[in-house]
Amino acid sequence: MAELNQPxxxxxxxxxxxxxxxxxxxWQQAPQYTTVDEAIEYYLDRMSSEEFTDQLVxxxxxxxxxxxxANTIQMAGVMDGKHSIDVGMLVMPLLMEMIMxxxxxxxxxxxxxxxxxxxxxxxxxxxESIRTKLERExxxxxGMLFSENTSDEEQEEEETTDVEIxxxxxxxxxxRRD
Amino acid sequence: xxxxxxxxxxxxxxxxxxxxxxxxDVKATRGLLARGQANKVRKEMDVQQPSVRVAKxxxxxxxxxxxxxxxxx
Numbered sequence: 001m002a003e004l005n006q007p008x009x010x011x012x013x014x015x016x017x018x019x020x021x022x023x024x025x026x027w028q029q030a031p032q033y034t035t036v037d038e039a040i041e042y043y044l045d046r047m048s049s050e051e052f053t054d055q056l057v058x059x060x061x062x063x064x065x066x067x068x069x070a071n072t073i074q075m076a077g078v079m080d081g082k083h084s085i086d087v088g089m090l091v092m093p094l095l096m097e098m099i100m101x102x103x104x105x106x107x108x109x110x111x112x113x114x115x116x117x118x119x120x121x122x123x124x125x126x127x128e129s130i131r132t133k134l135e136r137e138x139x140x141x142x143g144m145l146f147s148e149n150t151s152d153e154e155q156e157e158e159e160t161t162d163v164e165i166x167x168x169x170x171x172x173x174x175x176r177r178d
Numbered sequence: 179x180x181x182x183x184x185x186x187x188x189x190x191x192x193x194x195x196x197x198x199x200x201x202x203d204v205k206a207t208r209g210l211l212a213r214g215q216a217n218k219v220r221k222e223m224d225v226q227q228p229s230v231r232v233a234k235x236x237x238x239x240x241x242x243x244x245x246x247x248x249x250x251x
Contacts (some may be wrong), residue, residue: 036228040235063238068186090228096240104246114188 026081038082041090043073049096057106058101066103066114070095196233196240 023029033039046052057068072097074088083091096112103110226231 036231040232065190070187071185082224089186090232091189093186094232094235094239095196096187096191097236097243100244101239101243107250113185114191118251 027079029081031081031083031087033083033087036087036090039077039087040094042082043077043091043095043098047095048100053102053106056102057108058110060099060103060106062109063111065111066096066099067113069099194229194236196237206210 033042047056056069060066070092074092077083078085078088100110100112226232
């Protein structure tokens, strides 16, 4: 655990990516395989090797999604200057299919990455909408109660004033009496 | 369609029309001088499109996968 708290001294310095010469990286050069067919051939050759399949099966057993693996493999191809990003995007579904084939052949229960990870879980938005509805209902009920109370009080007040007016008798010495 | 994070793999996989890559029957030509159907079929299948070619490869692999899975079941 102590090792985790150590500062990463071998991390790249900010702006380091801009110091290398233009064209000094493999992905800044013209790609090795320019067509989809060439890229497919390259990947099929690579993926059919025993070493690769063994490693792939190990990774699949670790529950790494197939989508993530395919994306990583094609991205590595782009970084190595094997093909362009466009070709990588076109080839990616095939990589997924190949990975799943390897998984099926090895009888591994793999995660295809195509299922929604939030499926079956209660959505935060749903909770929020229910809370808002309840708040509105409570407010509406409170408002109704308040208005009922006030109307009762007003009626009582009116009645009492009427009574007071009726019962009032002139009290002064000079007041008129009927 | 849900997109989980920045990974475009799922969208690409679902959007690829694998049905386009399914094999179509090529009728054999009878006469010796009859025109070959290969060009016509190629045009119909739109094989010039890279995505169609990928779909074709995929359909082959998928068929293989189905065979493996059906064999187990």
